Amino acid sequence: MKIAFIGDLHYPSMISKDEEVKEARDEFYTKFLQSFFEIKADYYVSIGDLTNFGREDELREVYEIISKYDKPFIHSFGNHDLYGIPREEVINISNMEQNISIENDHVHIISLETARDHNHEDHSGYLSKEQLDWLEHEILRSEDKLIVIFAHHPVYDTTTHSNYPYLSIVPDVPILDILRKKKGTGIYVNGHNHRDSIETMDNWTFVQAGAVLDDQSVRVLDISENDVFIQSIDVGNPELSGLAQIIGSNINHFQLNPQGIGTTPNREYVVKKVLYV
Numbered sequence: 001m002k003i004a005f006i007g008d009l010h011y012p013s014m015i016s017k018d019e020e021v022k023e024a025r026d027e028f029y030t031k032f033l034q035s036f037f038e039i040k041a042d043y044y045v046s047i048g049d050l051t052n053f054g055r056e057d058e059l060r061e062v063y064e065i066i067s068k069y070d071k072p073f074i075h076s077f078g079n080h081d082l083y084g085i086p087r088e089e090v091i092n093i094s095n096m097e098q099n100i101s102i103e104n105d106h107v108h109i110i111s112l113e114t115a116r117d118h119n120h121e122d123h124s125g126y127l128s129k130e131q132l133d134w135l136e137h138e139i140l141r142s143e144d145k146l147i148v149i150f151a152h153h154p155v156y157d158t159t160t161h162s163n164y165p166y167l168s169i170v171p172d173v174p175i176l177d178i179l180r181k182k183k184g185t186g187i188y189v190n191g192h193n194h195r196d197s198i199e200t201m202d203n204w205t206f207v208q209a210g211a212v213l214d215d216q217s218v219r220v221l222d223i224s225e226n227d228v229f230i231q232s233i234d235v236g237n238p239e240l241s242g243l244a245q246i247i248g249s250n251i252n253h254f255q256l257n258p259q260g261i262g263t264t265p266n267r268e269y270v271v272k273k274v275l276y277v
């Protein structure tokens with residue numbers, strides 16, 4: 001089975017922007033999301049910052065595109081998704097519950113909400129005691145089955161820049177202690193830092209995907225019996241990256257990453273499953 005996911009999308013509002021930028025936005029996001037949903041997968045995931053400032057128009061417009069494809073879509077909220085309209089409204093418009101699990105024979109999928117609610121001073125990640133208890137319960141319940149966690153913020157001191165202030169779940173949240181209770185293979189997927197990065201620690205692989213305006217690729221977890229192939233599928237072209245440059249240089253709350261995409265080992269990897277006999 002396959003799970004396709006995208007990094008921070010930052011679909012922006014176009015209040016007071018000129019017509020060229022608006023046209024670039026409409027064309028870019030329509031084409032990119034079409035490429036995303038054309039990839040054959042069982043689930044399609046956004047790891048947060050789907051919108052640039054959590055505005056109602058951003059949320060409604062991006063969901064209008066997404067809903068056209070009628071695919072099983074999961075959205076783990078990022079900090080930018082919770083800067084504008086109230087969280088309850090974000091949930092109502094997106095119809096996306098947070099802190100959910102989906103299980104089948106191959107995988108136990110978790111969508112974890114790490115973003116703080118309307119905190120403009122602190123964009124780091126946080127988990128409440130209730131969330132940690134719930135996560136622990138899910139990890140124990142998954143036994144030795146593959147677990148894949150989708151969340152916006154990295155675990156502290158795992159992927160690139162996750163040891164910097166605000167660029168992870170804060171280190172006093174003991175999520176790593178809970179992850180260590182996993183018996184089989186775990187994959188933790190996050191965005192937030194706009195840098196491609198893959199790191200491993202014991203039975204866990206941490207996968208951080210860059211932002212879509214920096215790199216027009218779709219990530220796929222291809223899950224087979226013994227391995228999980230982490231793939232980066234480039235759906236870009238010069239036209240699309242030109243549009244991304246126009247958008248990225250003309251919106252607030254977002255900056256294009258001058259370092260561009262990561263090296264292949266930071267974008268593709270084969271996870272050998274821990275096998276129990």
Ligand SMILES: [Fe+2]
Pocket residue numbers: 008010049078080192193194211
């Ligand atoms: Fe972001």
